[in-house]
Amino acid sequence: DRGAGEGQLQADRQAEVAAAAEALRAGGLVILPTETVYGLGANAADPAAVAAIFEAKGRPRFNPLIAHVADLETAARIAVFDDRAHALAREFWPGPLTIVAPIRDPEAVCDLARAGLDTVAIRVPGHPLSRAVLAAFGGAVVAPSANRSGRPSPTTYDDAMAETGDKAAAHLDGGPCAVGLESTVVSVLEGEVRLLRPGAVTRVQLQQIVGRLAEAQDDAKRSPGRLALHYAPDAPVRINAKTPEAGEAYLAFGPWPESPRVFNLSPTGDLAEAAANLFAFLRAADRIRPSAIAVAPIPEEGLGEAINDRLRRAAGYVG
Ligand code: TXA
Ligand code: MG
Structure with missing residues (x-):
């Protein structure tokens, strides 16, 4: 199943x-x-x-x-x-x-x-x-x-x-x-x-x-379609951000204080939950028109490999 x-x-x-x-x-x-x-x-x-x-x-x-x-x-x-x-x-x-x-x-x-x-x-x-x-x-x-x-x-x-x-x-x-x-x-x-x-x-x-x-x-x-800039919202994406800066939206992973600028991919640090939320939260973060979307570090194990691949591309890095 x-x-x-x-x-x-x-x-x-x-x-x-x-x-x-x-x-x-x-x-x-x-x-x-x-x-x-x-x-x-x-x-x-x-x-x-x-x-x-x-x-x-x-x-x-x-x-x-x-x-x-x-x-x-x-x-x-x-x-x-x-x-x-x-x-x-x-x-x-x-x-x-x-x-x-x-x-x-x-x-x-x-x-x-x-x-x-x-x-x-x-x-x-x-x-x-x-x-x-x-x-x-x-x-x-x-x-x-x-x-x-x-x-x-x-x-x-x-x-x-x-x-x-x-x-x-x-x-x-x-x-x-x-x-x-x-x-x-x-x-x-x-x-x-x-x-x-x-x-x-x-x-x-x-x-x-x-x-x-x-x-x-x-x-x-x-894979011929794997362009560098892909999966990108309008705001620039800053990856591996331990904490957001003023003006930024923040995609947190794990426990993090709630705020209107914070979108928590998974408060419990669950990679499947983070994967399911990733694209919808990039869009939601974009809608508050932040200076950038900062994203917390995501572990590279299991589903994290795919999440980090999409994030690197959203940020404009080749995988
Ligand atoms: O989950 C998915 O795969 C979704 C849903 C709708 O099924 N589809 C999807 O399609 O992500 P698309 O077009 O966004 O991505 C297709 C990927 C591209 O990276 C493309 O380069 C690769 O598959 N691809 C397709 N045919 C290929 C081939 N003959 N050799 C190597 N890569 C190929
Ligand atoms: Mg696609």
């Missing part, structure tokens, strides 16, 4: 699910809740619909998208999964792990969606609404985070609507995202597993399934 993202879909939402699947078939974009962050979805096989995603986000076209599918069988028809990819998928799907593998069916996830690469990034999301839409639609849905390019990922329906809602033909409210950070991205190529983007599934969890991970390559090669 992976938490609040899973569960049974209420019967009264079937009409919304059918409408979203229909919008995808018609080439439209869909605000799609997942357990990680809200996505902006399109039919992966439709180049015009995929082009509309890049347009809506202002996203550079060299940055490939993640294909979302209903189950492992569909994934294995689209990509070439070796034993390790299968083992990872069986352990973590549905859930916040994206697997980059050689493309098998280049029509199912079009060239533009893959940014011309001969590999494809694919995952089965855990949220019941996205799974229902994927099952009703049948094919692959590419869905980047629903923010405009460079901004924090939306983790609530309202934030997703504010970012790209006007570009979508269907909108699904799945409540606040249980995980709050994007999926972990690994490549499984030529028998080697590499961590391309730290995320909700931790390095240790991966090692428990596949043993040692191969050495990471340099940032540009690792």
Whole structure:
């Protein structure tokens, strides 16, 4: 069980699910809740619909998208999964792990969606609404985070609507995202597993399934979309701040006195709670128009690796 993202879909939402699947078939974009962050979805096989995603986000076209599918069988028809990819998928799907593998069916996830690469990034999301839409639609849905390019990922329906809602033909409210950070991205190529983007599934969890991970390559090669300034609010972000300065908002971690300028990621120092709050609190801190957003040091263990990755990028440092 992976938490609040899973569960049974209420019967009264079937009409919304059918409408979203229909919008995808018609080439439209869909605000799609997942357990990680809200996505902006399109039919992966439709180049015009995929082009509309890049347009809506202002996203550079060299940055490939993640294909979302209903189950492992569909994934294995689209990509070439070796034993390790299968083992990872069986352990973590549905859930916040994206697997980059050689493309098998280049029509199912079009060239533009893959940014011309001969590999494809694919995952089965855990949220019941996205799974229902994927099952009703049948094919692959590419869905980047629903923010405009460079901004924090939306983790609530309202934030997703504010970012790209006007570009979508269907909108699904799945409540606040249980995980709050994007999926972990690994490549499984030529028998080697590499961590391309730290995320909700931790390095240790991966090692428990596949043993040692191969050495990471340099940032540009690792994952084409990993730009230096990313996930950024309007205010500058100052990381590893033991205490805030006058005029700053403060994202605390652990016990800290309450104040209107303080947003505590987790008063008890819980990394899962901090991950779930991170993007929403960056946005909330931004709204008080501070001189900067100072962020407390976050331990680099477990989920902390992914939190610190996002914070370094929000602050403008390359990971
Ligand atoms: O949790 C998530 O993964 C969310 C939800 C909506 O599923 N999606 C998401 O998508 O974060 P996006 O587009 O913001 O990030 C996709 C990442 C980028 O870093 C991109 O470069 C990488 O996946 N990626 C996609 N295809 C790739 C490929 N063939 N090789 C290497 N990296 C790839
Ligand atoms: Mg993104």
